[in-house]
Every structure is written in C-alpha cells, then in structure tokens.
Amino acid sequence: MKRLLQLAASALALSATPTLAQDVVIANARLVIGDGSAPLDGGVVIVDDGRVVFAGKPAPGERYETDVVIDADGAWVTPGIFATLTSLGLADVSAVSESNDIRAGGSPFSAALDAASAINPVSQHILVHRASGITRAATTTLPAGSIFAGQGAIIDLDGDSQPVMQARAFQMINLGEGGGRLAGGSRVAAYALLKASLREAQALDGKPGIPGTTEIVKDDEVLLSRFDAEALVPVVTGRQKLYVAVERAADIRAVLALKNDYPKLDLVLVGVTEGWLVADEIAAAGVPVIANGLLDLPDTFEQLGATQSNAGRMARAGVKVALNAATMQDPRRLQQVAGNLVALTRVPGATGMDWGKAFAAISSVPAEISGMGGKAGVLKAGALGDVVLWDGDPLEVGSVPTRVFIGGVEQNLESHQSRLRDRYRDLDESELPKAYDW
C-alpha cells in the first residue's frame, strides 16, 4: 500500500522487506551521488520501479508516494560500487581448477571465449562481494592460450537468474610482458599476432559464415581460429571495446599508436602502472584507464616506475581513471584502495584524489568505462536503483553495508562466510556438536 510521504526526515519510521522492486525512499542520508561531488548531509534517495527518480537535497514541502521509507539517521548512503575488472561468477575456488573458468590455456579458442556463457549468479564470491557493497561488475576471462583473453561481460550481483546485463561488452588482450610470453616469447610477436588477427577480422567484416580465411597456426597449435577472427570483427570495427593490459610507458605509447592503423578501435587501458609518465599523452588520446591503485613495487621490468600516486597523477592530467579490482586480493578491497588515494592527499609530494573523486573512481567512472554511464555507479534520476547504506564512511577500512539494494530490490547479505560467523559466535558444544548449530 502506498503511503503519501512528506519529504521531511523526521517523519520516517516504517520499513519492510521487499521481494520485488518496490518504491523506496531513503531519507536523512549522508548522501554520496558518486559523480565525484562531495557527500552531502540530509540527502534523500527515491527509487521507483527499480530506478532512481531523485537523489539529493529535497525541496521543502516536496511530497512523494512510496511503499517503503528508510530513515538513514545520518548514515552514509551511496550508489553501489562498480567493480572492474573482476572474475566474479567465473570461479568458486581459484586454485581448484575444475571450479575455475577464468583461464582456458588448453582451449584452441581465445578471442571467441565469452565469459557470459558461464557466470554463476550465486557463486559465493558474488554473495560475499554483494555484501561488501558491490552491485555491478565487469567480469572477464584472462588470457592463457593467446594474447586474447576473450570477451568480458557486465553483470549484476543480485543473484537472480539473469546475471548478465551485457554480454560481450569488451575484448581484452595483454600487450605487455605477459602478452609477449603468450604470443611465443616477445612483445614483437604479440604485436604481429595482434595485427595479423585484426587484418583477418577486417577481411571478415560483413562476411559472416563465409569460409576460406587462413588460420594462424604455429606447429600444431592454432593461434587464431576462424571463430576467433570473427569475434574480433566488432573490435576492429569499433563496435566492441578493446581493453589492453599494459604497464610500461613505452608500451602504453605503442598501444595508443594502434589508433593510427586502426582508427575505429575503442581502446581502454588496463593496469597502466607507468601511466603517470605518459599521462598527458593518454589524456590527449582520450583513452580511459582502469588503473592499478596502490601498486608501488617494481614487480616486473615493465613496472619500474610504480607509485601509489599513479592514479592521482593521471587523473590530474585529465585521464578518466577507474581503479582496477584485478590487482587486489579480492575486489571488496576497492573501497580500501580508494580510501588510500584520499590518504595520499596528506602525504607531501604524493598525488591522490579527494574523497568524492576517489569514490567516483570505484562507482561512476568504471560504470562509464563499461558502457553504463548514467545507469550504474551513480545516484541520479534514471539510474538503476543500486543503493547501499553503510555502517560508516564507505572508504574507511572496516566499514560494511547494512543494507544493499540492486535495481530497487533489497538484497540478502548472507553467504557461506556469514553462516560460519553465526555458527562460531561461541564454541559451545555442551549439548550437541557444532554441526547441529545452523
């Protein structure tokens, strides 16, 4: 039953547990829009039919009909975190190979691999990360048999039967040290393979199903099958984004130069440890970056210039920078990484991000890069109703969501982990073994 709500924070009390998208009004929030602006107090978010219809300071006397009213009582309220790049839904336990669909080095296919075909919407990793405030994610296979990782998907984390929002959203390749190894031993070989592959794809443009294209083979190994070449047609024609994993400054320049030969490529740079050394060039090319946030060690010879100030320096130069979940222990550390970038603003000589920009780097910016601009990672009219209430500053370590809405539907925050937590709140086995405590 709809109630007529006067948008004044004091009048709010009732709440309910919806099973379908309901109208929800969250009032009295320390509200984060997610677009890079600073948090504002006394904010209101209105979700109707799964979409945000209003977020901000209510005009005096404004009224709205709603099913559910939540008084945030000053708590932080944000858009859902948008995690990129992840492998959420593609593995149960990464070291248990049979449960792991992230790499397929034994497959003859590479570019044609389609992550969307194997997403498990109720993977424990999805449940755990949902409870950490991540509501949408880019998820991808990783390169193993070739420089081509395959095609990543944009997913939601609501656990329903339809996790895939956009299949084949991007192709990913590695053109750094890793790509060189995969291509047969050198970066030079990786570029030759890339260019040969794109030429094959250009030749196939507009000719689906016509046989006769030469396979690229090495010994008895197929480096690019006909099926893979077809999968690259959307890349070479600019209809599908091409994510390029690259770290070294010189390699970044080489990737940007690909646009000279393939002007339609829709490039996104991933990793980009030495991006700060060529930040102006990246900015001038208008290519967005999914950057490693805190890596500051020369782990490889392509990361000699690693510094935590990388993301901040690139952003300052005008590069669109999202923080990369792929280099963390797990993507739920995105908040911590963003918080650390705020910490850098207080370290002399370092470059970080202010709070609003840091939060945007894990919400609206990755959503925009993922083709979800204005729909995810932001609380604005028309956006998906992904709203998270927190028990503290969401960029502070240890803060967790108290309630999570995805597409206007409140989510269950339980998982294998929460059930273990509940069982082991005590070690009392005086009546029965722990196995009966569930």
Added chain:
Amino acid sequence: MGAFATLASALALGACATTGTADDTASTKSDAKEFAPKTEAEGVFPSTYSPYPGTATALKGATVFDGKGGKIENGVVFMSGGKIVAVGGPETPIPADIAVFDGTGKFVTPGIIDIHSHLGDYPSPGVDAHSDGNEATSPTTPEVWAEHSVWPQDPGFARALANGGITALQILPGSANLMGGRSVTLKNVPGRTTQQMKFPGAPYGFKMACGENPKRVYGGRGRMPSTRMGNLAVNRDTWLDAIDYANDKKAKRDLGKETLVGVLEGDILVHNHCYRADEMALVMDMAKEMGYKVTAFHHAVEAYKIGDLLRENDVCSAIWADWYGFKMESYDGILENAAFLQREGACVVIHSDDSNDIQRLNQEARKAQKAGLRLGIDISDATAIQWITYNAAKAMGIEEMTGSLEPGKMADVVLWNGDPLSVYSRPEKVWIDGALMYDALDPKRRPVSDFELGQPGEGDVK
C-alpha cells in the same frame, strides 16, 4: 711495460707460495693443522647491525598506543641513546635541550612488526632469477636458512618502512616443504649485506607447512608426501631421526638436524603454515609427541574454530584480516577470525605474507577489529595495535627488546599523521633504534635501493 711488470710480480708471488708449502706437503697427517668449522654457539653469520646515530627526541601531545594494550592521550614519548627513556602523560619530564616534535592531532605507536614476510627471498622484481624462497627439492629442508636467500636491495623493504611503519620483520622460507628451513628476523634498516640487517639477539624461527602445498608439490612428482597423512608421516619420521641425532653425542654434524635439535631445545621457534583447524590440532599433538612447541600457526584461516585449543596450548595465530577462498583450505576464511580468537583469549597477530599488504598492516588490523566490534566483541584500538606490535614481537621472541614503548626498549617508533587504524593515515616519521630512518616531510630521508637508481621513479614518493 707496466703490464709485464705486474704479471712478473704475480708469478713471483705464486712461486714463493709454492716454495713455502713444500715442507708441509711432506709432513704426516697427524702433524697437520686440524680443521674445524665454528659451531653455531661460537657465532656464524653474526649480525653486524648497529644502530645509526640519532638525537635525543621527544614526541609531545600525540595519542600514544604503547603496543601492550595501553593508550595515553596527550602523551609524551622520550627517546635517547637509541632507547625509549620515558613514556607517559603530558607531565612526563623531558630534558630542555632535546628535539621536540609537536604531535598534536597525531599518533605514536611502536614500530610495526610483520611476523610473516618473504621480502628479500621473493624480492621485486619478481623474476625467476630472484625466486629464492622455496628450496623445493625435498619435502624437508631444515638445513636451509632464509637469510642466505635475502637480497638486501629488495625495494620492498623501503616501501614497508615508508608506508607501513615496519621496523622489524621475520623473513620465512616458503611453504612448498613440510620443513622449509630457518627464518631470519631483520631490522628494517637498509644494508649492503643481510648481516647488516639481522636483528641482534633475535632467536631463529623454523618454518613448517601443513596441508595442500607440500602434498601438491611432492605428490605431483610421484613422491611422498602426496596426502595429508603422508605429510604427518614424513614429519614424524624426520623428528624421530632428529631425536636420535640429539641423543648420539658422536653423530657427525648435520645442518638440518642441528636446526631440528634447536627446536627440540626450545631455542628455535616453530612458525607453522597451516590453514585448517583439524590440521592445527594434529600438529599440536605431533609437537607434544616429539617434545617441541609450536609458537605460531601462520595463515590459520580456521583458527577461529579452535580458539579454545589454541589458548590452552599457548599458540599464537598469525593471520590475514580478509583473505579467503583462493584455495580449498582457505574456503572457510571469515573476517571475524581475529575477533573470535580474541574472545577466547588466544594470541592474535596480524601478518602480511605479501609485499603490498606489509605496507598496510595497520589497516588490516582495523578490518579485523571492526568485524569483532560489529558482533559486540570488545576490542580496543590499543589491542588492535598490539596485534601488529607486541604480539608479533612476542611470537618472534624479541618482545624484551622491541614491540612496545617501554623504558629501556629499542626506540623503534612510528609517528603517524592521524589515527593509525584509519585508511587516511600514514607514517610521518619512523625511528629505528632512535635513528630517524623515514620522514615524509624530507624527500631525502627515505631509502632508495641500488636497484632503483637511475630507473624511472627513483626517489619518488611510492
């Protein structure tokens, strides 16, 4: 002409040396010099560390966490001669002629200590040529010493100092082997040699490993152990051999068994990589059977299931805050691990096992603390700091020297620019034995390893 002369003199020296030994060669063996290596008790690979110069310094007005669960508002920490001289409230007397830093709005902790690191043994860059942490050629290699793999030019040491306030750390062999070898405890002070970093007076540790890694590495080669029962059997046989060795006064020296006997005698502390609760319980029984003590289980993601048992056996758990699910034996990892151990009165240490996480042990401690607070488990900020200072020192056997701010202890001190349990705070200054080794306000007061010189980002803030 000059070159010829040099060559001639070298030849002459050689000839002279040959002539000089002619009589010795002819002598009988019984007259020969007796060769004898130094024993460990006589000092081998000794530490050559000595503190760098420092000035008498007082930090005034900061919030002080003493490392042993104490907290002082508006505190004073006074260090001189490389030692802590006084710690107390605002009335604490300090001499007039010393350097004083205003710590208002800032925090002071003991130097942060990481009980589980592979810096130097798996350094950056992580190329194959640097892969020196696992002597994975036999399931038991008690004869290897981690210090013989440490590359002191690993840039990771400097990152741990500047971003993590790390002043001491234990470098362990990896977990490929059931018995991986000796660990070494280092002062986080750059050295040209590893001996220059070696923590004077720190006991050795001994790395052991349960579970998946040893059985995978050796089972995969068709040799024992390939199962968990194989793990235990190989361990027990190895201990039996060590006990025989210890009881045989005429036994020929054996480096591996010397280490094992050091464990049996309690001089070397066992640090056992072990994830599952059931396996930790088995290892504690094995230790009782063989007569040694496990000092700490490392990783211990299921320690929360047996907090009572760990407390009764006086075994610490050195754990992550949030790692889980990357391998089968980590599947039951939960954020509440530390908090549940604390609830049982068991010993908690937060560790890194990672060249990135070692830079943020303070943040990891906060995550673990918050997980407990959410359930109503009372864990003070000072206790969370104790997890990464005094408790680590205790499990490394160096708690009499460092790990807390107490008069007479090493002046290993971090001045933080805010609450050390906040993501927004960083070390502003780090002293080791009273010497200022890092200063965020002085670009030259930060270590740059040989490897970084002349390379992109040399001396950058990192």
